Amino acid sequence: MINDILNNFKKISQIPRCSGNEGAICQWLSDWAKNNHFAVKTDKVQNLLIKIPASAGYENAPIVVLQGHLDMVCEQTPDAHHDFTKDPIQLIYEGDWLRADKTTLGADNGIAIAIAMTLAQQKDIPHPPLELLFTVNEETGLHGAAALAPGFFDGRCLINIDSEQEGYLTVGCAGGLNTDISLPIAWAKVPTDYQLMKINAGGMSGGHSGIDINAEKANAIKVLAQTLHLIRQQIDIRLVHFNGGTAHNAIPRDSETKIFVPQKEVEKLKQMVLAAEKTLKAEYQNTEPNLFIKVDAGDETFPQAMNTSDKVIDFLMALPDGVAAMSTDIEGLVETSNNLATVSIEAGQLKILSSQRSSVESRLEAVTERVEALARLVGGKANSGNRYPAWQPNMASSLLAKSCQIYENLFDKKPVVEIIHAGLECGIIGKKVPSMDMLSIGPTIKYAHSPDEKIHLASIGKVWDFLLALLKELN
Template sequence: MIYKHKETNDILKWFEQINQIPRCSGNEEAIRLWLINWAKENHFEIKTDKIGNLLIDVPASSGYENAPIVVIQGHLDMVCEKTPDSNHDFTQDAIKLVKKGEWLTADKTSLGADNGIAIAIAMALALDRTVSHPPLELLFTVDEETGLIGANALETGFFKGRILINIDSEDEGCFMIGCAGGINTHLSIPLKWADVPNDYQLMKINAGGMKGGHSGIDINAERANAIKILTQILHQIKQQVDIRLANITGGSAHNAIPRDSEALVFLPADEIKVVKTLVQAAEKTLKAEYQNTDPNLFIKINEINGLNQAFTSEGTQKLIDVIMVLPHGVAANSQDIEGLVETSNNIALISIDEGQLKVLTSQRSSIESRVDALTHRIEAVARLVGGKVYSDTRYPAWQPNMDSSLLAKSIDVYKKLFAKAPAVEAIHAGLECGIIGDKFPGMDMISIGPTIKDPHSPDEKIHIGSVGMIWDFMVALLKALK
């Protein structure tokens, strides 16, 4: 049953306005300026830094002037994903909201509730004069989705508070108090080009319809990775037919499980029927294999024209072998917390650039030595085939603190409000709390949020009732932090 009250409607109205503004990672200037104007109109002091992080100071309500400052934190950017048949332009088009029963979703695009809903909740809290609260610092960071870039760039003194409520978790009733750390790895593999024999036909092979999702939260769901699926198909074909790859692409972001991938392949014209039969058989097998996780999975093959060069037969095999051997998915589960993924990898992006195979992988772990070990394994693959490799965008894990006074207060407030205890968990995803806690000693933090399903995909949706529950909890918690 939908949990309805006025504040939910107010929050969702702000969220709808936020979704009028394009804000893919790296393109947050418009949303930042919009928030700055909003803050000025409401006489709130603002601060920005050289990378574009934004801080808005909200004075304490009466009687709370001497209470500790509370930082309410979220990020400005969103993962921009859309279905193959969508004409949406993320650089200029508004996200169109669609209400489906108790859920709010978007029209063939990601919704941006991750993390636009945090902005909307913070704005509503700042403006509601009936809410009793300490001095608030609304901290909005940039480029979270591409590698926690904004949080990494925060400098000493940018904000004062040492109590932080991050609104970037996606399960109402669950307090996150720890997260995985991670690192991205870039591989560049040289490949040889050659003219294609005259009797070879160019084909396009598409692997798509996969569910995708967040590479941390959803990695244990065993969903299909479109890059891996396509490479598996190419491997099967290569065992029987001399194919020559001309191009391959797939994936959209380091933290999204690839939903679609495409290859341009030359093959002998007299083998087209054989290859089509192989692809049809492979699709049938894969649809059965992933019937529960990716029921809409498909493999398509079509004849096209254009191009006259491709990788050599050996170069094609090299490319296939590299992707086949790279790890993807859960590498280890936690021995301390039941049900928590400890270490994983996502083969996130693949492309051809200047004659080289480019691959981006994203490793996560709650144990630093294990993310290092997995990263070294991936780097070794690149070196073994004569490639170049480097790893960057490292972010630390957030180690749980069960003695946190903020956690204790939050649990007490939640129990009194909803007559049940919240779950207290760690998450296999990167949260900005990990970086903020590492950079600013003495932080007391929790991460919360309304229920969001399938973030980083066009299936993203937010449970409307949970928005109101988060509001009620935030109001009660801020009142208790006197």
């Protein structure tokens, strides 16, 4: 059956579906449902619900919701030149793994769609009435789930297929809150004897800003800010450009700045960049072996440069990034974290997106207030929003108990019951429907939200076998 799942996944991978651009995949799935004579509906934001009738003997069983999201994080390597608005994802089979060619794979969460489609297509699988619930804009802040209206679906037992480790049953997740910062910049004329230079920090692996936040990965924005800090101690620098990061839930892999320096200091600048690269490569030698920092002459014309370069560098240095606190209840679980996600210069202002996560509401507020306070201290404005709630675990869940027993019977070992430091739509759905019994499962996906994303093929088959055995018992 894995070949059927992978064939469906290949079809899904041909359709552009970055967050905010899910119209084509929504229409394609709607057409697929109609062609298979399944009832289908969408809501005002293009969340999609497909109803699958029960198999024989299960007509009176409670409805089960299989849930995933339509969108994917769209990341690519600097040399990829992939157009996510029209180009299909190029799949590459590599031993036991499936990856993409220099882009995110989209297994997060296309594999959920493929599994649900394959299940619906099988006529001889015993299962209760099913509702396939696919939401939009999950990756940008779980907006689709937040827009779900009462009565859009009927089931009160939900299996989310958006976890990324086979053999793990997820029963809780962190909540999150994003902060947009605008910092006014003072500009001044550039001295005539100054040379424009471009510094790039790249080669970093990035990853999921929740799941990978404790993996000691380098944040390219922080790496570049630290480099500028080292340089300014000996050379007068005037910033004109700073750009890095792509999404709130991805650890930045690349960052670029353009600066003016005295022409007589250009060679010294090059040596200092080499020294900074050596220092930072040593710091991250085990987690970022491909980290690089390079400097080149710029070829653009800028009439002005920042008169507040030191303030910008200080602010980027001071903003929190990484793990803020570990859970004291669950060993190894990150409780609170922050991702310095994106930086850009727009309309003469420095724009920053900071993404905070925590499984403790008060800690989420505290780290967010810290970010906002730092913004105020440098004369900036901070606006926090796109909040999504934590999913509090229900260890007395009947769905969980049944799942644990079925998994152990199938594979002769106990599953790991976990809470993750990432956002899952179960948190929002649980708030909307307090009586919902929920569980999240999924095949093994590595390096989600980065071009290194890959999925373990054998784990797809195990998730399939487990899901079928579970549905058979939900009658």
